Amino acid sequence: MRKILRFTLIAAMALISGASMAQTTVTFDAKTDMGKYTTAPSGNDEQYDTLSKEGVVVVCNKGAFATGKQYRFGKGSFARISSTAGNITKVVFTCGANGTAKYGPGNFTDATAGTYTYQEDGNEGTWEGNDASFQLTASGSQVRATKIEVTIGGTVTPSLAAPTISGETPFAETTTVTIAAEDGATVYYTTNGQDPDDREGTQYTAPFTLSETATVKAIAYKGDLQSSIATMEFKKQGNVVTTGNGTVENPYTAADAIAMNAANALPTDTAFYTGVITSIKEVSTQFGNATYTIAASADAQETLEVFRGYYLENKKFTAEDQIKVGDKVVVKGHLINYNGTLELAKGNFIWSLNGKTTAGDEPVEPKDTASYTVEQAVAVLTSDAETTDVVYITGKISQIDEVSAKFGNATYYISDDGTTASQLMVFRGKYLNNEKFTAEDQIKVGDEVKIAGVLTNYKKGDTVTKEVSYSYIVAINGVTTGINSVVAVPALDANAPVYNLAGQRVSKSYKGVVVQNGRKFILK
Numbered sequence: 001m002r003k004i005l006r007f008t009l010i011a012a013m014a015l016i017s018g019a020s021m022a023q024t025t026v027t028f029d030a031k032t033d034m035g036k037y038t039t040a041p042s043g044n045d046e047q048y049d050t051l052s053k054e055g056v057v058v059v060c061n062k063g064a065f066a067t068g069k070q071y072r073f074g075k076g077s078f079a080r081i082s083s084t085a086g087n088i089t090k091v092v093f094t095c096g097a098n099g100t101a102k103y104g105p106g107n108f109t110d111a112t113a114g115t116y117t118y119q120e121d122g123n124e125g126t127w128e129g130n131d132a133s134f135q136l137t138a139s140g141s142q143v144r145a146t147k148i149e150v151t152i153g154g155t156v157t158p159s160l161a162a163p164t165i166s167g168e169t170p171f172a173e174t175t176t177v178t179i180a181a182e183d184g185a186t187v188y189y190t191t192n193g194q195d196p197d198d199r200e201g202t203q204y205t206a207p208f209t210l211s212e213t214a215t216v217k218a219i220a221y222k223g224d225l226q227s228s229i230a231t232m233e234f235k236k237q238g239n240v241v242t243t244g245n246g247t248v249e250n251p252y253t254a255a256d257a258i259a260m261n262a263a264n265a266l267p268t269d270t271a272f273y274t275g276v277i278t279s280i281k282e283v284s285t286q287f288g289n290a291t292y293t294i295a296a297s298a299d300a301q302e303t304l305e306v307f308r309g310y311y312l313e314n315k316k317f318t319a320e321d322q323i324k325v326g327d328k329v330v331v332k333g334h335l336i337n338y339n340g341t342l343e344l345a346k347g348n349f350i351w352s353l354n355g356k357t358t359a360g361d362e363p364v365e366p367k368d369t370a371s372y373t374v375e376q377a378v379a380v381l382t383s384d385a386e387t388t389d390v391v392y393i394t395g396k397i398s399q400i401d402e403v404s405a406k407f408g409n410a411t412y413y414i415s416d417d418g419t420t421a422s423q424l425m426v427f428r429g430k431y432l433n434n435e436k437f438t439a440e441d442q443i444k445v446g447d448e449v450k451i452a453g454v455l456t457n458y459k460k461g462d463t464v465t466k467e468v469s470y471s472y473i474v475a476i477n478g479v480t481t482g483i484n485s486v487v488a489v490p491a492l493d494a495n496a497p498v499y500n501l502a503g504q505r506v507s508k509s510y511k512g513v514v515v516q517n518g519r520k521f522i523l524k
Contacts, residue, residue, distance in 0.1 A: 023089065023153035026056045028071070030146050035065020055085030056150045061338070062307075064287070070096060070144040076339055079108065079143075082133035083152050090151040091127040096144050098123050107140035160225035163187050163218040165232040167210070170264040172237050178207045181220040181227070189218040195229055210234050213264070238263035246271030248351060251330050254295045254304035261342050266335050272351060273344060274330045276459075277323060278303055288316025289346075290323060298326055298459035304342060306331055310349035312359040321428075326458040327469075328354050328386070354454045354469050355390065372455075374416045374424050380455055381466040387455040393468060397447045398423045408436025410443060418446055425465055426451055427458070430472035432481060443476065450475040477511065 028051050035051045035058075049063035051071070058065075058081050062074030073079050081091055093105050098121055100106035105118040105125025114129020116136060127134065160182060167177040181187045188201030193215040196202075204218065213236045220227040240263035242256035251272035252260075260266050275294030283290040289308040296302070309331060311317045323329075333348025351357065370391035372380070377393045380386070395414035403410040409430055415423040429451065431437045443449075453471025457464050474480065497505050 023151055024085075026054045026085075026150045026152065028053060028058065028148040028150075030065075030070045031068060034068070035063070035071070051148075056081070056083045056088075056152065058148060058150075067286075070146045071148065073108075073138040073143040073145075075107075075138055075140075075142050076341060077138050078135050079138065080133065080135045081127075081150060083150070084132075086152040087130050087132050088134070088150060088152055089128065089130055090149075092147075092149040093125040093143070093145040094147040094149075095123045095125065096146060100140055102141050103144040105143065105145075107138050107143045108136040109139045110137040111135070158225060160185065160220055160222050160227040162227045162230040163189075163204075163220045165216050165218055165230050167216075167232070167234060169233065170235040170237045170266070171210075174209050174211045175234055176207050176209055177216055177234065179204045179216075179218050179230075181218075182222060185220040185222040185227075187218055187220050189216060191216055193217070195219075210236075212236055235264035237265040240265050244272075244274070246273075248272045248330065248332075252335075254300070255302045257304045257335055257342060258302050260335070261337055266337065270332055270334045270348075272330055272332050273304065273335070274328070275304065276300075277325050277327045277329060280323065280325060283317055283320040283323065285318060285320065288318070290317050292323065294329060294331070304344065306333070306348060307343045308346040309333065309344065312350050312353055312357065314349040315359045323350075323353065324458070325460060326456065328456070354456060355387070356454070356470055374414055375422065377424055377455055377468075378422060378466055381457050386457055390452050390454055390470070392474065393424065393451045393453070393455075395424070395449065395451075397443060397445050397449060400443065400445060403437050403440040403443065405438055405440065408438070410437050412443065414449060414451065425467035426453070426471055427467045427469055429453065429468065432473050432476060432479070434472040443473075448477050449473055 033051060033053060035049050037049060049060045049065040051058040051065055058071075058079065060071075060073050060077050060079050062077035063079075064072040064074075081088060093108070095103060095105045097104035099118060100120070105123065106120065108116060108118075108125055111127060111129075111134060113131040113134040114127055116125065116127045118125040127136070163179050163181040163185075165177065165179050168175040179187055179189060186198075187204040188196045188198055189204050190196045190201050191210065191214045194200065194217070196217050196219050198221060201219065210216075213234065215231065215233045218230045240259050242252060242259060244250045244252040244256050246252050246267060251274035253273070254275050257273060273294070275296060276298055277292050278295045278298055278300065279293045281291040281293075287308075289310055291305070291307050291309070293303040293305050295304070311322055330351040331344055331348055332351045333344035336343060336345045338345070370387070372391060372393050374393060374395040377391075393414065395416055396418035397412055398415040398418050398420050399413040401411040401413075403412075407428075409428040410426070411428055412426050413420065413423040414426060415421065431442055450473070451468055451471050452474050453468035456467055456469045458467050458469075459465075498508055498510065
């Protein structure tokens with residue numbers, strides 16, 4: 001009897017020991033443990049920032065895990081932590097700010113399992129529980145953690161996996177819903193959003209059809225085990241009318257995107273979207289991407305977020321001034337609804353910027369047929385027509401704001417008569433041959449210039465500036481090339497005809513570079 005009891009106690013102790021394991025802590029230090037981008041599964045184009053170490057994985061859908069300073073969880077993003085090395089019992093986030101202050105631990109909320117706590121005057125947030133996986137949401141603001149400590153080794157208890165719900169969503173007319181569970185399990189489901197059980201739910205025996213928008217929930221039972229509830233929303237597409245069709249020739253607008261979202265009819269593939277940049281949240285030269293919003297006009301209420309997009313030709317951003325509010329863009333990307341935010345997901349890029357489709361310095365080839373005086377150019381902008389192709393504008397420099405040898409561009413004004421009465425801004429334009437400015441005296445007030453650029457109404461609040469963007473000087477005082485020095489040579493035949501560099505015969509009163517007797521010189 002004693003031998004049997006002794007054996008029973010030993011067996012029980014062995015069972016208890018097998019149900020638990022020694023606790024260990026896996027530490028992620030932002031200075032040494034860098035994360036990486038990982039493409040999401042199930043055909044989602046969105047990318048995730050991921051940390052992985054010793055069976056522990058940390059995932060964020062709007063994060064930055066490779067800064068070398070901190071792990072960034074963007075506002076509205078989730079932080080999902082899971083372990084294959086044992087259940088997680090504790091996670092400590094050490095942040096650079098306290099409580100609910102910007103970047104502090106108090107901005108994490110809505111734990112899907114366990115409990116999450118923090119101190120208002122402390123920089124640590126602590127999750128405690130006993131789960132293989134859980135999720136937090138950065139709801140207040142971005143959270144920045146310098147260190148994440150994950151303790152694993154919780155008690156492993158018998159469990160039953162939640163059922164898997166599948167079917168097409170959104171759907172046009174009907175969709176077939178299939179529910180799968182572990183062998184031998186009995187599944188109950190509901191389609192009205194209520195939590196199912198073995199009394200309130202319908203027992204699943206075969207796939208069923210939905211013809212209207214519905215939320216399907218399912219639970220599995222097997223012996224004494226009960227699974228968690230699986231949920232999937234199925235949305236029926238409504239009728240939607242759009243002004244664009246998503247092609248580069250006829251892109252969708254922000255209003256189109258909002259209408260498609262309301263009708264549960266978001267495009268499944270990448271498409272083209274156009275608009276004016278209304279706000280710029282961030283241009284990151286470190287990561288080469290930008291987050292901004294676009295709309296039909298600078299003051300429109302219906303906006304579409306472009307999340308972490310790239311520059312022209314799908315190249316990385318290299319400077320913060322490569323885009324500005326008021327720029328007209330066509331963006332190629334995948335439209336998604338992320339937790340209520342309608343956005344072009346990461347991986348998008350600018351197809352055209354104010355009519356420009358290449359990332360190089362060369363603008364679109366100017367067209368001789370699109371040539372304006374300053375008065376005509378101002379009239380175009382006054383009618384809010386603007387231009388998408390590069391055009392010519394001829395005038396006299398009336399005012400110079402800046403000539404930057406550092407950045408190689410100049411901001412100045414031109415008018416038809418050289419006065420400031422009715423002038424047009426030339427914003428950060430280049431010199432002759434689209435070359436960079438190298439000296440401040442390369443232009444002066446009174447110079448006659450011919451400009452190639454895009455006519456743009458730059459809007460900031462209630463202020464509208466009529467300007468020429470992405471421009472360069474085609475000719476200055478009749479000179480069309482950036483000649484650094486030309487020696488004046490006496491004419492061999494004083495009565496010989498004089499021609500300008502375009503081959504047109506001119507009078508001797510003409511000023512600029514001319515050709516006479518086969519010699520090129522300057523008439524002053």
